Amino acid sequence: MQGFCEHVFIAFNRQIDARDSAFRAERAGKLQEDLRQQISTALVEQAELITSDTVAVFPYSGSEQLDSGYCRQIGRLLTQLLAFSVRDGWLDARGGLVGDLHRMVLERSLSAERLFAFAYLIERTALDELALSETIGATSEPWPNVAQLVRRASFDMLAGYSERAQLEPAGAAMIDRLTTLYTREFFEAVLAKEVERAGRYGLSISLILFDVDRLSTINRDYGYGVGDKVLERLGILVRTYFRQHDWVARHSEDAMVVLLSRTDVDQAVELAERVRHSVEDRLWFTDHRTDRHVPVTVSGAVVSVPARVGDVVDPERLIGIVEAAVERAKQHGRNRIERVDGVTGIQQSRLPHL
Secondary structure, eight states, rough: HHHHHHHHHHHHHHHHHHHHHHHHHHHHHHHHHHHHHHHHHHHHHHHHHHHHHTTTGGGGGGSSSSOOOHHHHHHHHHHHHHHHHHSSSOOTTSSSSHHHHHHHHHTTOOOOOHHHHHHHHHHHHHHHTTTTOOOTTSSSSTHHHHHHHHHHHHHHHHHHHHHHHHGGGGGTTBOOOOTTOOOHHHHHHHHHHHHHHHHHHTEEEEEEEEETTTTTHHHHHHEEEEEEHHHHHHHHHHTTTTTTTSEEEEEEEEEEEEESSSSHHHHHHHHHHHHHHHHHHHSSOOOOTTTTTOOOOOEEEEHHHOOTTTEOOOOHHHHHHHHHHHHHHHHSSSEEEEEOOOHHSSSSSSOOOO
């Protein structure tokens, strides 16, 4: 009888613990939802101020000066989209505001680099304004979460815009037709802003480069149609291994590049190895003239940058390092991944704290 009572008591306690856990999770979710709403409301209320402060800088931040009226329209849209992205935790690429932004970008042929620079300035200005709030500002308890939600919403906003650009014909300049990945030009604009963000907030980033082994030989022996098919299938395969907010692009004729945020080198190397194995297992093809099995492999490299607040990372140097590492992988036998740890592989300088 005593054993039975103990069993009932344990089961009862487990039920209580389960209910407590469910209640805590529900409460945490409600608090997060309330915080999202507070941030979104504050951004909408201060939209004009955020836009004005950003426009005061942006028209002069590139080689081509833009008129302030056009910049104000873009700024208002970006601030609204940032607010909605914070509130909802995502952004519908098919929404009307995203469509309005896309049309305005096309109106002046605004480059991806300039648009990303504008969005980044909006994010920084928004955080500066929110930091002054008495309830959710820099001196408040929820501030770290506030800053994280805004930065993530900024990323979701650009990802939503990028998806919209893919849906419309004019977005072809952003998307490589063969692989359906981002183009190198678009990727370089993203990379410039992401390394700047990493240095500003002390975030880790990793870069992976995959290069098809002996693609020129495949093109010569089997025709460019076969080589293109290999690249097309590789683009599809590579994309399936990475998160929605990772950036995957065609880097050159036979290479593809991936930018991962908040990912350490061990995770990045593991992902790169999984891609390498999948390519070897799945992308081979048969020479129908001889029924011979023709292998397809990739060589790759992973560079990790564990940035600290104030670090300056040169994106061109980062690309150069990962390209050199891929060459070493090929020299050492191909079909392998070369690893470069950011601490020893990239020279960084630190900005003085203000």
